[in-house]
Amino acid sequence: MMKEMKLSESVLVLSCVLCVSADVFHENLYISGCSDTEGEALYSLDGDELWYADFIHKRGVEPQPTFIDHISYKEGTYEAAVADQQICKANLNQLRRICRDVPLELDPPDKVMIYTRDHLDHGANNTLICYVTGFYPAPVKIYWTRNVENVTHGASTSVPHLNKDGFFSQTSRLQFVPHRGDIYGCTVEHPALDQPLTRFWDVQVKPLAPGRGPVVFWGLCLTAALLAVMTGTFFLILQLIGLNKCC
Incomplete structure (x- = not known):
């Protein structure tokens, strides 16, 4: 209360x-x-x-x-x-x-997370979500950046939600199209913070499946070796044919 x-x-x-x-x-x-x-x-x-x-x-x-x-x-x-x-x-x-004389209690956010709404698919529309929780009082101010450029104008921020523990949570959503190399930042401001709190999320290149790289490498080496053996065998047969004709 x-x-x-x-x-x-x-x-x-x-x-x-x-x-x-x-x-x-x-x-x-x-x-x-x-x-x-x-x-x-x-x-x-x-x-x-x-x-x-x-x-x-x-x-x-x-x-x-x-x-x-x-x-x-x-x-x-x-x-x-x-x-x-x-x-x-x-x-x-x-x-x-x-409540004019009641002192104001300040509690900074204890968690800031960034994640996508849908499965990441490069070049497809998606939503980036910044979830902030554990702060008091409400609200927090949330800013978005893409490669240091401010893109907050394209975001929407929810109403503060009062948790059962008496603290608040708040969510901001940014519509975006993921491209490899882009770095997004979610910056949170609150009176209890000495300086803004920022979390980053980068669009990463999809890696090969575990172990796939070495398998591909050794597969290419094996193919090259087989071709070398086949080529050597071919020339050996030609030499034998030539010797038979001479005899």
Whole structure:
């Protein structure tokens, strides 16, 4: 409870469980968050994002993987999220006045990971994911680079998710086409960090299967040796034929 009260100094995050089955437990979660300058709204199912509000481009986004049945949200979901932002900011102002004298606790992220959504296939569209967790308060700022060039404008960042331990996690996604030699960086900023934390991910050349290189090498050597033996045998036969004719 203390952590939730401290959060009001910077950002207010409200969440509720929308649907729980008695036979099979599924957590359909709606999260609405806001600060003085930013806002977040998110629907998730069992921890996977199904829909979030992109307040910069003024639209709803459904970042669902291709291997599941797509779930579409009804028209007006984005407009409802915009209305929730006004309520959230009003509540934030109220909580800021109530918790004015509560000191703010700062905990830096304890894990930053980068991985691809789909199996890596050079030249094919894919999604690079940067997962940040273990921080307090929310949110973190996440920046992307490709070969030192800033490509954050092409990324989307989720609403902070409150974990059961009282800390937050957040995810950023970058659409990209992998090319050999490219190096991507995910940089995280948080008030508890003395300097930004960066993790790198590089598009590597697919290696040969284990042991394949030596097998290919010795195979070529064996072929060359056989050709040499066959060539020597051929010339030996010609010499024998010539000797027979002479005799």
